[in-house]
Amino acid sequence: MSATIIDGKSVSQEIRSEVKELAGKLKQGSGITPGLAFILVGNNPASEVYVKNKAKACESLGFYSVTEKMPENASQDEVIDKIEEFNGDERVHGILVQMPLPKHMNEYEVIEAIDPSKDVDSLHPFNIGLYSEAKSWKEIMDKRLLLPCTPYGMMILLDKYGIDVEGKKAVVVGRSNLGGKPTAALLLSKNATVTIAHSRTQDLKEVCREADILVAVIGKANFIGKDFIKPGAAVLDVGINRTDAGLVGDVYFEAAKEVAGWITPVPGGVGAMTISMLMMNTYMAATRNAETANSKHEILNSKQIQNSEPHTRKG
Ligand code: NAP
Numbered sequence: 001m002s003a004t005i006i007d008g009k010s011v012s013q014e015i016r017s018e019v020k021e022l023a024g025k026l027k028q029g030s031g032i033t034p035g036l037a038f039i040l041v042g043n044n045p046a047s048e049v050y051v052k053n054k055a056k057a058c059e060s061l062g063f064y065s066v067t068e069k070m071p072e073n074a075s076q077d078e079v080i081d082k083i084e085e086f087n088g089d090e091r092v093h094g095i096l097v098q099m100p101l102p103k104h105m106n107e108y109e110v111i112e113a114i115d116p117s118k119d120v121d122s123l124h125p126f127n128i129g130l131y132s133e134a135k136s137w138k139e140i141m142d143k144r145l146l147l148p149c150t151p152y153g154m155m156i157l158l159d160k161y162g163i164d165v166e167g168k169k170a171v172v173v174g175r176s177n178l179g180g181k182p183t184a185a186l187l188l189s190k191n192a193t194v195t196i197a198h199s200r201t202q203d204l205k206e207v208c209r210e211a212d213i214l215v216a217v218i219g220k221a222n223f224i225g226k227d228f229i230k231p232g233a234a235v236l237d238v239g240i241n242r243t244d245a246g247l248v249g250d251v252y253f254e255a256a257k258e259v260a261g262w263i264t265p266v267p268g269g270v271g272a273m274t275i276s277m278l279m280m281n282t283y284m285a286a287t288r289n290a291e292t293a294n295s296k297h298e299i300l301n302s303k304q305i306q307n308s309e310p311h312t313r314k315g
Contacts, residue, residue, distance in 0.1 A: 036058050147186065
């Protein structure tokens, strides 16, 4: 048996077309153009490429974008001042501080300076709290919560490929705040029975072999071999590892695809979804802004009505 290869690239394109259309309608209806601000500190070449690619995606969707480049020796206060400037900038609906930050900064304090309604990476504790406490995926969708982009992309892939999550056993290997933990929370919201495994997990192979859905967010090239995989399981590989042989995931793809039911390749799988979900989040943040603008408008109108009442009576 050979697994169905989950084509993250093509689903990602679908999402982008959808966002482009939605953003066009938003602009037509309310005059609002979704806008995203990037803060890039230092000269990390990988971070520069990531920001460039995200800015390119903005351009292709007709979004407004602005990149603030700051030197490696910028102070944390200077970065926070910039964030506060973008918090108050009406053209900006999303703020993304490219990680990692230089060592002299506290990433948590920097993230906490972002207005949660503009936190399109969904890293602010307020947003983590909102999606973690939601009782279902439906509630998450109905409330249009901002979700961390990579785990959000994974949920879309599961959905697009008709992979059943409800009541299934899911094992997430990795417990980072960016990867494993939010992935587990989203799988839980879809009623999976979730286990989070990590470097101290005993009998990891056996734990993984129980999984109907196995997610690897580890950062170790080809770590998950075919003997970790239950036949027919859906295997989602978040790992991105640079090796002499090129970019590879945490899953040993060639062997795993012979056992799995579905599998994401690296590159072209989960990773391909991340920027599209960032665009989706930015669009969502902009629509909320449109609603705030509308409700402000309603309040103003109702004030005008109240203020005009005496005149009406007098007249
Ligand atoms: P991280 O912060 O280093 O976390 C790695 C996790 O893997 C930790 O929880 C660690 O356990 C666990 N782990 C390490 N060795 C293990 C072992 N031998 N057995 C079981 N668990 C083990 O890394 P991360 O930020 O989550 O990223 C993980 C990978 O995903 C990286 O390759 C990264 O590039 C990739 N990634 C990709 C995207 C994307 O596609 N856009 C986004 C995010 C991350 P402990 O907690 O016990 O140390």
